[in-house]
Amino acid sequence: MSSLQARVLYWFRTDLRLHDSPALHAALGLNPEVFYPIWTWDPQYVFAHRVGVNRLSFLLEGMQDLSLSLTACNPKTKLHVVRGPPQTVVPALCKAWNITHLVYEKDTAGYAAVRDAEVKASVTKAGVQVVDVLGHSLYDPQAIVDQNKGNPTMSISSWITASNKLPAPSRPLLPPPSLPPPGNTTLIPFSRKDHPVANGVDVNEDDRETVVTCYDTLAGRDGDFSIPTLEELGLPPATTSIRGGETEALKRLEAYCADKAQVARFAKPKTSPAEFDPPATTQLSPYLKFGCLGSREFLWRVRDTISQWIMDQNGNKNDDTTKHPENLEGQLLFREMYFAAECAVGLPFGQIRGNAICRFIDWRLQNQYDASGHRIHPRPLGDAEDEERFSAWQDGRTGFPWIDAIMRQLRQEGWIHHLARHSVACFLTRGQCYISWERGAEVFDKWLIDWDPCANAGNWMWLSCSAFFSMYYRVYGVKSFPEKFDKTGKLVRKFCPELAKFPDKFIYTPHLAPVDVQEKAGCIIGRDYPFPMLDKKVEKERCIQRVKAAYALGLYGNDAAVLNGSAVAKLKNADSPNATNREASEGGANHHRRKRQECHSKDGLPTKRTRADGTIKKYLVQK
Ligand SMILES: Cc1cc2nc3c(=O)[nH]c(=O)nc-3n(C[C@H](O)[C@H](O)[C@H](O)COP(=O)(O)OP(=O)(O)OC[C@H]3O[C@@H](n4cnc5c(N)ncnc54)[C@H](O)[C@@H]3O)c2cc1C
Structure with missing residues (x-):
């Protein structure tokens, strides 16, 4: 690369936030002359992955909120959405925009891990430096597995023993006050044929009311890298009342922690599944899933709230607190335990066949496989x-x-x-x-x-x-x-x-x-x-x-x-x-x-x- 100063392509995925982002911090630490915040609108997620309108709507709202926050840091920037498979789009953008560094938050699970390995291999070959930084979880799932002698963590106690040998989670990083601008954003000579959208199975077909138009262009109808809409996905409006985005996530965390006693005495088995308005637990899982809320932000806010509860402003001492695994911190540990278990098992974690930790039980309507071990889709009907x-x-x-x-x-x-x-x-x-x-x-x-x-x-x-x-x-x-x-x-x-x-x-x-x-x-x-x-x-x-x-x-x-x-x-x-x-x-x-039958006619x-x-x-x- 001829350029002396770094030119960063920052690839947002399940980290729709500016606070508590070690990857973003690492990217800005390169002191880049240009900084392109991008999102690849992956056809795999739209057609090959089961995803309902409520999750898509939550994701789109999270992207919109992030884009506004990026613009607040620099009026010349926003989230640039390119509509195509990341495996072809990211290498092409690196080339077109003369990128020196590709930076993203590491994802160790499922399809994302496979996708990232492909993208990483491709751009590295082209001379781009890849900086992938952990941030979605409190601990590195692979490091936990290594500490657990290569085995999946099958209980909270095995996870705790493994995590005790690793550095404890740091406090969350602050959001950046400003961002460098993006450089030239021309997509010439991009063409759809280089970024194919497979015309195969659409597992979400039943949900669509109209045809999918979001892939008619690479950068949106006006070529402005816009965020797709539900209409472009052929979908009706969402039915959920849960709104997406980092702003909403932080507001909800703040509101939940305002009740210090509720946080300090949280005991999961005692929270009521019958409550819904508001629910008896934090309902922060969608925000953690899409990274609208950082896990260290959650952890430290809970810890600080409990400290304030134990010793209040007037110096009164309160020892009425719950312990893990039933307390709020314990809930995050379950999340971590499953990350590490999946990391050790790999892709078969999501099915019975080939899954080393999953007992075989002769359930009805199991997945079906052909003679070469490929899953039959759609599954033949059972009894x-x-x-x-x-x-x-x-x-x-x-x-x-x-x-x-x-x-x-x-x-x-x-x-x-x-x-x-x-x-x-x-x-x-x-x-x-x-x-x-x-x-x-x-x-x-x-x-x-x-x-x-x-x-x-x-x-x-x-x-x-x-x-x-x-x-x-x-x-x-x-x-x-x-x-x-x-x-x-x-x-x-x-x-x-x-x-x-x-x-x-x-x-x-x-x-x-x-x-x-x-x-x-x-x-x-x-x-x-x-x-x-x-x-x-x-x-x-x-x-x-x-x-x-x-x-x-x-x-x-x-x-x-x-x-x-x-x-x-x-x-x-x-x-x-x-x-x-x-x-x-x-x-x-x-x-x-x-x-x-006695109570029913035919x-x-x-x-x-x-x-x-x-x-x-x-x-x-x-x-
Ligand atoms: C059959 C089944 C499927 C589930 N599928 C998912 C899923 O796809 N995604 C998901 O995030 N959670 C899943 N859970 C775990 C759990 O039910 C949800 O995380 C939790 O109900 C979310 O509500 P909350 O944010 O109010 O949780 P809180 O009780 O407020 O807990 C705080 C956070 O801890 C994490 N957490 C809590 N319990 C668990 C758990 N058992 N496993 C993993 N993380 C946990 C979540 O990130 C949650 O937001 C599943 C549980 C069951 C029984």
């Missing part, structure tokens, strides 16, 4: 009853109000409380439906605003007792669990409005309400809201026996029997001593089906109901 149970779970029409309310909240808001995630994940997998955690993780992937490849797959493995946690006989009740937090059914009344007028007594079990109660509530079970789709007691027992058999066999995702497809047959053999249990539970399930609508006085009333169904 009709399993498919129907999965769809009902996803759509929030299982007939279990607690489960349905959570799934509807997830779809509408893109965020649900941790224990709500526990409830629906347990229900789908080992609790009731015996459906693969891979299916549930895929739905979360699409609908969660805070979706993260490490936290999502890691927590799904935890909840399904496939890894991290093994007490498969402890199953969340669909009535008893929510009742511990809220006997009035607030969440159900909000997200299943058809049940809003049921008395508290029946809010989690409306199918048990006598017919006159249903009539008074304006909601007939089986017509206006579904009858429970399964017998929870029978299915729970059945799931426990099946998981027990899988544990006894002791296979993991990377065992030969799983890779060559013989594991299911092995499990059937191992399971045979439990045949009597299975037959007994089949009997129970059939009894439930009969009960359900088209699934109700035919008769029990009155409060115990007499039966024939119910004439109006279609």
Whole structure:
């Protein structure tokens, strides 16, 4: 490179912020003459990755907020969005703008790690220096794995032991007061054919109302590197009330920490999954996910708030604080634990096949692979009853109000409380439906605003007792669990409005309400809201026996029997001593089906109901 002074291309990704950014600090430390803040609008994310409108909207708002903050630091700059694959766009920009240094925040997980390796190799070959700096996590996941003898961290205590040997997280860096300007931004001789947008599968096709136009140009319709819009993605407006951006993240952190007692006494298992306005936890996960909030900013703000609580302005001492893992700092440690676990396992972390830490359990509707081990997409349909149970779970029409309310909240808001995630994940997998955690993780992937490849797959493995946690006989009740937090059914009344007028007594079990109660509530079970789709007691027992058999066999995702497809047959053999249990539970399930049919005509609508006085009333169904 002829230029003496550095010319920096700063590639923003999941670090949509100016505060607490070690990578940005490193870039500015090069004292560059020009500084180009860019974003590559990757077609992989738009077409090949499941992502719903709420997460995209949150991301676009985060980009807009960042762009405004960049302009506030230098009126000549903003976020420059180039629409194409980073693997071709970044090397081309380096060449066109005579870049000496490519700087970005390191990402160690999933597709991002593979993408970055490709980009890094390509620009390094062209003589550009790459500066990739850690910042998304408190610790370097690879360093944790190294300290853990190359193994994934499978518990908070193993993670703490490994992290104790590493430097503690520093205080957050301040945002820069000013920024150097970008240089010439011409894109000549860029052309779309050099930055192809594959015309293959669009996994988000069902969400689109119109065609995708965001790739018609490389730098936006007016050639001004504009941030794409939902309309250009062919999508309708978002439904979430959660707004994106660094400004909003800092405002929320400030507001949460204003209540010092709330921060100091935070005990995750005691926070209520039934609260939503405001929620009982910080709801900062989407901001941490997209880097609108730095993890050191979060950590130190919490620590400082607790210090102020322990010794207040008047010198009064308070020792009423909680400890990790249940306190707020402990929550960040779970995040770190999953980063390090994923880092050790690699891409198979998101699936069963090839995943060294994931127990093999013969879940229904697992991913399917061809003879050469490639995943079959779309997955061939499974057993009709399993498919129907999965769809009902996803759509929030299982007939279990607690489960349905959570799934509807997830779809509408893109965020649900941790224990709500526990409830629906347990229900789908080992609790009731015996459906693969891979299916549930895929739905979360699409609908969660805070979706993260490490936290999502890691927590799904935890909840399904496939890894991290093994007490498969402890199953969340669909009535008893929510009742511990809220006997009035607030969440159900909000997200299943058809049940809003049921008395508290029946809010989690409306199918048990006598017919006159249903009539008074304006909601007939089986017509206006579904009858429970399964017998929870029978299915729970059945799931426990099946998981027990899988544990006894002791296979993991990377065992030969799983890779060559013989594991299911092995499990059937191992399971045979439990045949009597299975037959007994089949009997129970059939009894439930009969009960359900008794209350329904052929088209699934109700035919008769029990009155409060115990007499039966024939119910004439109006279609
Ligand atoms: C099945 C399932 C799937 C999940 N998928 C995701 C996901 O894709 N992305 C995600 O960020 N979290 C995921 N979680 C973890 C957790 O539910 C959310 O991080 C948390 O509910 C976010 O709400 P909050 O910001 O109010 O959390 P708080 O309780 O306020 O915690 C503060 C921060 O700590 C982190 N954190 C807390 N708990 C966990 C945890 N168990 N694992 C990892 N990080 C944690 C989050 O970044 C969170 O913002 C999942 C949990 C389950 C059970």
